[in-house]
Amino acid sequence: MYGKQTQRAIGAMSRLAEVWDGAQTRLSAVDIAQQRALPGPMLAKILTSLSQANLIVGSPGPGGGYALSRAPAEISFQEVADVFEREDPSNLCPFGGGICGVGKNCALHDKLVEVQRTVKTFLAETTFEIFRRAAQDEEIDAEAVAVIASVMPSAIAGAIANDNGKSPRESFRVRERRPL
Numbered sequence: 001m002y003g004k005q006t007q008r009a010i011g012a013m014s015r016l017a018e019v020w021d022g023a024q025t026r027l028s029a030v031d032i033a034q035q036r037a038l039p040g041p042m043l044a045k046i047l048t049s050l051s052q053a054n055l056i057v058g059s060p061g062p063g064g065g066y067a068l069s070r071a072p073a074e075i076s077f078q079e080v081a082d083v084f085e086r087e088d089p090s091n092l093c094p095f096g097g098g099i100c101g102v103g104k105n106c107a108l109h110d111k112l113v114e115v116q117r118t119v120k121t122f123l124a125e126t127t128f129e130i131f132r133r134a135a136q137d138e139e140i141d142a143e144a145v146a147v148i149a150s151v152m153p154s155a156i157a158g159a160i161a162n163d164n165g166k167s168p169r170e171s172f173r174v175r176e177r178r179p180l
Contacts, residue, residue, distance in 0.1 A: 005084040009046045011036040013080055016056060017072035017128035018135035023057065026065030046084075053083045072128035081123055 012032050019025045029047055033040045047066055050056045055075060058066045068075060093106065 002081055002085050005042075005046060005049075006081050008036075008038050008042060009050060009080050009084060010077060011038060012043060012046060013050070013055065013068070013075070013128055014131040016066060016068045017075075017131035020068055020072050020132050023067040023069070026059065026063075026067045028065045032066065049083050050080070053079075055079060055083070068128070072132040075128050076124055077126050077128075078120070078123040 015032050015035055016027060019027060027035075029040065029044055032038065032047075033043045047056065047058065051058050051066075054069050056066050057069045058064070093109070093112065
């Protein structure tokens with residue numbers, strides 16, 4: 001549903017959310033890359049794009065680094081995806097633009113549209129607060145963890161797992177549904 005840049009951007013943003021303290025704590029690109037196992041040169045480009053989109057702020061030099069531009073609860077996954085993804089209906093169809101949209105829809109069309117809607121809703125309703133809460137050992141929404149574990153690529157699901165190797169679902173104390 002989205003590419004590696006978006007996955008890596010969400011991974012980087014998740015790390016910045018974990019250390020959020022009103023943007024006082026800043027992390028270097030090297031720290032983020034090491035802590036999220038991301039390739040440094042690619043991460044540098046991603047951080048530049050996130051900064052240009054006003055999702056993060058950066059400062060150069062000693063004591064510099066990157067921080068979220070707003071509280072984690074105010075930044076949705078969709079905002080990050082919007083920086084790197086261009087909506088193209090032909091990407092949804094396994095047959096590409098040459099078949100779907102020309103004449104009658106394929107047999108998968110309605111199901112794929114439903115999947116796309118579900119993912120878009122998830123991205124729009126899920127904020128980086130989930131990572132801040134997890135880092136602070138606060139309770140989070142069990143349903144949100146389950147959705148992340150099932151919908152998100154393993155690179156992002158791994159980012160929300162504790163260092164102890166547990167799955168995202170096992171890593172969090174969970175409670176009943178509460179919007180993030």
